Amino acid sequence: MTIGTPAIETPTPPVDGGKTANRWQYWIFAIPAIIFQFFWGWYPMLIAIFLSMTNAPIRGAITFQGLGNFERLFADPLVADSFKITFIYAALSITLTFLIPIFVAILLMEMPPNLMRVMMLLWFVPLSGIASTIFWQYLYNEQFGILQYIATGVLGMPPQAFLSSERWVLFWLVFPGILMFGPGLYYMTGLQSIPKSYYEAAEIEGAGFWRKIWTISLPRLRPIISMTLLFSIIGTMQEFSFPDLMTRGGPNGASRTVVMYMFNILSNGRYGDATALAVMLFIVIMAMVLVYRTVYKDDPDI
Amino acid sequence: MRATCHFLLPMSSITVSHLVKQFANPESGESKRAVNDISFTLGEHEFLVLVGPSGCGKTTTLRMLAGLEPVSSGEIFFGEKRVNETRPKERNVAMVFQDYAVFPHMTVYENIAYGLRSRGAPAAMIKERVPKAAQIFRIEHLLQRKPRQLSGGERQRVALSRAMVRDADLYLYDEPLANLDAQLRYQAREDIMALHKEKQKPSVYVTHDQSEAMAMGDRIAVMNGGRIEQIGSGAELYERPNSLFVAYFIGTPSINLFDVEILAEDQALFAVSTAFRLRLADSHLDALRPYSGKRIKMGLRPEDLHVPRLATFLVSPENQIQGVVNVVEPSSTGCAVYLSTLDETSRDYVATLRTRMPATYLGKEVPLAANMAKAHYFDPATEKSILVAI
Numbered sequence: 001m002t003i004g005t006p007a008i009e010t011p012t013p014p015v016d017g018g019k020t021a022n023r024w025q026y027w028i029f030a031i032p033a034i035i036f037q038f039f040w041g042w043y044p045m046l047i048a049i050f051l052s053m054t055n056a057p058i059r060g061a062i063t064f065q066g067l068g069n070f071e072r073l074f075a076d077p078l079v080a081d082s083f084k085i086t087f088i089y090a091a092l093s094i095t096l097t098f099l100i101p102i103f104v105a106i107l108l109m110e111m112p113p114n115l116m117r118v119m120m121l122l123w124f125v126p127l128s129g130i131a132s133t134i135f136w137q138y139l140y141n142e143q144f145g146i147l148q149y150i151a152t153g154v155l156g157m158p159p160q161a162f163l164s165s166e167r168w169v170l171f172w173l174v175f176p177g178i179l180m181f182g183p184g185l186y187y188m189t190g191l192q193s194i195p196k197s198y199y200e201a202a203e204i205e206g207a208g209f210w211r212k213i214w215t216i217s218l219p220r221l222r223p224i225i226s227m228t229l230l231f232s233i234i235g236t237m238q239e240f241s242f243p244d245l246m247t248r249g250g251p252n253g254a255s256r257t258v259v260m261y262m263f264n265i266l267s268n269g270r271y272g273d274a275t276a277l278a279v280m281l282f283i284v285i286m287a288m289v290l291v292y293r294t295v296y297k298d299d300p301d302i
Numbered sequence: 303m304r305a306t307c308h309f310l311l312p313m314s315s316i317t318v319s320h321l322v323k324q325f326a327n328p329e330s331g332e333s334k335r336a337v338n339d340i341s342f343t344l345g346e347h348e349f350l351v352l353v354g355p356s357g358c359g360k361t362t363t364l365r366m367l368a369g370l371e372p373v374s375s376g377e378i379f380f381g382e383k384r385v386n387e388t389r390p391k392e393r394n395v396a397m398v399f400q401d402y403a404v405f406p407h408m409t410v411y412e413n414i415a416y417g418l419r420s421r422g423a424p425a426a427m428i429k430e431r432v433p434k435a436a437q438i439f440r441i442e443h444l445l446q447r448k449p450r451q452l453s454g455g456e457r458q459r460v461a462l463s464r465a466m467v468r469d470a471d472l473y474l475y476d477e478p479l480a481n482l483d484a485q486l487r488y489q490a491r492e493d494i495m496a497l498h499k500e501k502q503k504p505s506v507y508v509t510h511d512q513s514e515a516m517a518m519g520d521r522i523a524v525m526n527g528g529r530i531e532q533i534g535s536g537a538e539l540y541e542r543p544n545s546l547f548v549a550y551f552i553g554t555p556s557i558n559l560f561d562v563e564i565l566a567e568d569q570a571l572f573a574v575s576t577a578f579r580l581r582l583a584d585s586h587l588d589a590l591r592p593y594s595g596k597r598i599k600m601g602l603r604p605e606d607l608h609v610p611r612l613a614t615f616l617v618s619p620e621n622q623i624q625g626v627v628n629v630v631e632p633s634s635t636g637c638a639v640y641l642s643t644l645d646e647t648s649r650d651y652v653a654t655l656r657t658r659m660p661a662t663y664l665g666k667e668v669p670l671a672a673n674m675a676k677a678h679y680f681d682p683a684t685e686k687s688i689l690v691a692i
Contacts, residue, residue, distance in 0.1 A: 200370050201403035205417035205464070206391045215416070219407040 045282075052279040056271040069276035079277065081253065082261040083284070089170050089243075089257060090236035097177035098232050102225065105187035106217050110209075123184060133245045136176050140246075163247050166254040173243050173255055183228040190224040191217060226296055230289065237285050316344035316367070316472060316504050321376035323362050323528075336362045338528035339376070344504045349495075351507045351519030354551070359528040360508045361476055367506060368474050369393050380471060391420070396470035398478040398494075402461040404449045410436070411445040414463045421468075435467040438500070439493055455486040459493065466497050473498070473505040479514065491518060512552050516540070524548045540603075541676075546685040549601050549678055555638055557601045557678070558651035566594040572620075573600050573677075577643035581620035583675040589689050590679060598688065601678035604638065607653035613671040623670050625651070627663045641668070 052069055054062045073079045104123070108116050139145050140162045151157045162172050194216065202212050218225075240259040243249070249256035249264075256264075258281050266274040323337035337359040344350050352360040365371040367378060369390035378385050385393055396417075404413050414432045423431075436442040439459035449457055458478060465473060475494065479487045495518065498505050509515055515522045516536040523533040524547070532539055532548045543549035549557050562573040564582075571582040571590055580600075582590055610617045625641030628650060636656045643651065653670055679688040 195401065195403070197399045197401055197403035198405060200368075200390075201397070201399060201405075201464075202416070202420075203370070203390045204368060204395060204397045205468075206420035207416070208391065208420075211420060215408075216405065222407075 048275050048282075049279055051272065052276040054272055056275050058271065065272065069272045070280070072273060073276055073280065078253065078256075078261060079258075079280075082256050082258045085170065085255065086237060086239070086257045086259075089174065089239060089255075090233065092170055092174045093177060093236045093239070094229070094232050096174050098183065098229060100178055101184035102187055102218075102221065105184050105191060106213055108184075108188065109191050109217075120185075120188065129241070130245070132176070133242060137246060140172060163255075164251050166251055169247060169251065169255045173246060183232070186224050186228055187221060190221045194220045223298070230292060233288055233292065234285055237281070237288070315346050315348075315381065316506075317377075317379040318342050318344075318363075318367070319377045319379070321363065321366060321378065322374045323359070323366060323371065324374040335528050337366070340523075340525075340528075340530045341376075342523060342530065342533055344506065345520075346504065347502045349498055349505045349507065349518060349520045351509060351515040351522045352525055353509055353512055353515035353519075353522055354525035354531075355510060358525040360510075360525050363525075364474050364476055364506055364508045367472065368395055368397050393472070394468075394470050395472040395474055396465035396468060397474040397476065398458075398461050398465050400477040400480050402457050402478075402481075404457050404460045404464075406449045408448075409445065410441060410447055410449070410452070410460050413449070413460050414445075414467050417464060417468045431467050432463075435463040438466060438496065439463050455482060455490065458482060458486075458490055462490075462493055462497060466501070469501070471503060473501065473503055475505070475507040477508055477510065479509070479511075487514075494518070513554060516552070524551055526551075542687075542690050543601075543678060544687045544690040546599060546601075546680045546687075549680070549687070553603060555604050555652040555654065557603050558607075558653075560600045560602070560651070561597060561682075562600045563597050564590055564593045564595065566591075575643075578623045579620070580623070580672055580674060580677075581618075583677065585675060586677070586679070586689065593679075593681075593688065597682060599680040599682055601680065602651075602672055603676065603678075604652045604654040606673040606676040607655075607670045608673065609655060609657065609659075610669055610671045612655075612657060613673070615671070615673055615675070617671040621672050621674050623672055624667055625653075625670060626667050627659070627665065630659050630661060630664065632658060641670070 051062075053066060054064050056062070108119055108123075111119065139147050142148055142159070142162060142164065145162070147162065148160060151160045161168070163169050165172075198216050198220075199212055202216055207215065238259055239257050240263070243255050243257060244260055244263070247255045249260050258277065262274050262277045262281070265277065319341050321337055321340050322335060324333045325336050326333045336357075340359075340363060342350070352363060354360050362371060366373050369385070369388060373386050380393065405416070408416070411432055414435055415428050418428045418431065433442055433445065436445055439462050441456055441459050441463065444452060444456060444460075449460065452460065458481075461478070478494065479490050482490055491514065494507075507515075507518060516539075519536060521533060521535055522539055524531045524539060526547050532544045534542075536552075539548055539552045543552065546559075550559070560573075560575055560578075562575050562580075565572045565574050569587075571587055571594060573580045573582060607623070608614070610622065615621075623643065625643055627639055627641055629640035631638040631640070633654075636654060637658050638652055638654045639659055640650045640652055680686065681688055
């Protein structure tokens with residue numbers, strides 16, 4: 001098997017025209033990475049692709065089933081539903097937790113340094129994932145939650161269903177992301193690396209607040225935005241733990257993502273189907289990444 | 303001349319009055335005055351150079367004029383209008399930055415057009431002006447390039463074109479030549495003067511290079527420690543420096559400074575050190591008489607020291623210095639000779655000679671005639687010039 005090779009680039013000889021006899025030294029340095037890539041990256045993936053075409057039992061003989069697993073999944077309406085839910089979840093999550101932090105970061109940069117530090121602390125305060133999940137469950141509680149109090153007591157709206165609403169559950173699942181996590185810190189570092197003189201020159205050339213953002217901040221953040229967007233796509237398409245802890249996929253499966261459904265199938269002992277679903281998700285994400293990389297061209301001028 | 307009489311000046315002039323910039327140090331709580339009470343006026347077409355060593359407050363002054371730095375106290379007037387609180391974009395100034403601040407993600411064309419677009423200029427005007435401004439600085443063939451593909455000199459010309467394309471009321475330059483190599487610097491200097499000649503608007507130019515200041519400025523303000531030491535034309539600063547700092551800062555090689563004692567004999571005064579005894583020029587007698595018997599600093603410009611045979615004044619034993627030649631540096635006009643006196647403190651002094659001195663003179667003792675009518679004298683306590691009444 002020559003699976004390990006794609007993990008590293010062909011070593012380029014040093015500029016001074018190093019001897020090819022020294023190539024083995026490059027390999028020594030590359031071995032840890034190759035081993036890691038192989039056992040935790042390529043090997044499980046290939047095995048998964050292979051197992052997705054079998055009954056994948058934990059014990060006993062493996063029987064090859066061709067595309068039978070996939071056929072079963074295509075016939076299952078819940079699979080299509082979970083993909084739909086995942087796409088909506090990813091789209092919502094990217095618009096809310098990806099776009100908003102860009103503008104929050106830009107606004108933070110405009111604040112006086114002391115206020116900025118306090119806001120950054122509030123925004124990026126390190127919280128335990130489980131703890132904040134429990135915290136949010138309390139906030140969303142339909143009888144005693146503070147959000148219910150705000151909705152009925154302050155805004156005078158009828159009682160809200162929050163996580164029990166099939167229509168709104170995905171929105172409420174994404175909502176904490178605005179406050180809890182955002183790639184905001186990356187944007188802040190990106191913004192801080194922009195030379196001050198660009199803004200000063202723009203200001204002298206008559207640019208106002210929005211023009212400075214549009215013509216300097218955003219173009220200069222482009223590489224960071226593009227990278228975070230890619231990671232956001234990959235990450236949200238595989239979302240599992242937060243919705244699982246909050247809703248267990250409910251109400252009535254309205255927040256059951258692909259990975260959650262995969263977990264359900266797995267719990268029912270349908271290992272082959274679960275692996276096939278994983279492979280399907282992999283292909284979908286890979287296709288999205290490839291489309292993204294073709295549409296987005298790296299700008300060498302940044 | 304330094305009085306703030308802005309009401310007498312034409313509309314488009316700039317008046318700076320008792321300007322102060324105070325920076326608070328957040329750690330120690332102390333505040334430091336980067337600019338400490340400076341005042342000057344700028345004529346309608348004047349090119350003023352602020353020159354001084356690092357940290358003298360020249361850039362801070364420029365940034366306050368641009369509106370990039372808030373004023374701690376004092377006032378800035380553009381014509382009749384007080385602009386202390388006016389934002390940079392409303393001041394209608396153009397500025398060239400030390401790092402050029404050319405936007406790397408825009409083409410040269412977009413960079414030059416930026417200010418016009420910000421101010422909502424009509425498309426036809428942008429189309430007409432941008433290539434014209436680029437042409438003046440010989441970058442019209444680079445309009446579609448990105449700054450990454452340009453050399454440092456070309457990037458600088460993009461910055462100049464961007465400043466040129468609009469009609470600003472005040473042009474500001476923050477050490478625009480500091481990042482260029484010597485040859486490009488000379489060309490860029492001419493480009494800036496061309497811009498000034500075309501626009502005929504008040505300009506303030508900041509540099510730490512006194513030769514640049516001398517070559518470019520209609521007037522030069524020498525700054526030190528947040529204050530303006532002296533403001534005047536290059537010739538004024540050179541011939542009549544009002545302080546030791548200005549005398550030493552202006553001119554390359556620097557002025558020679560000697561610790562001398564003034565001694566009175568008959569009606570004459572002599573500047574005496576262990577190495578020489580020089581008779582003071584008659585024109586200086588009145589000013590120096592109060593200092594007789596005291597130690598002061600005497601300054602002699604390198605070009606006021608001559609080979610006796612070529613001196614344009616009367617040479618006598620009373621205006622000669624003996625020196626040992628240490629280094630001879632040829633230059634286009636003659637040579638710079640580094641000598642040490644026979645003094646026990648063997649600090650070098652420099653003479654620039656109009657003729658070439660052969661290398662065989664190295665290590666030899668030579669006489670030099672000092673043009674005492676051009677000598678400068680400074681009070682060692684106040685470091686002010688004794689000759690120039692302030």
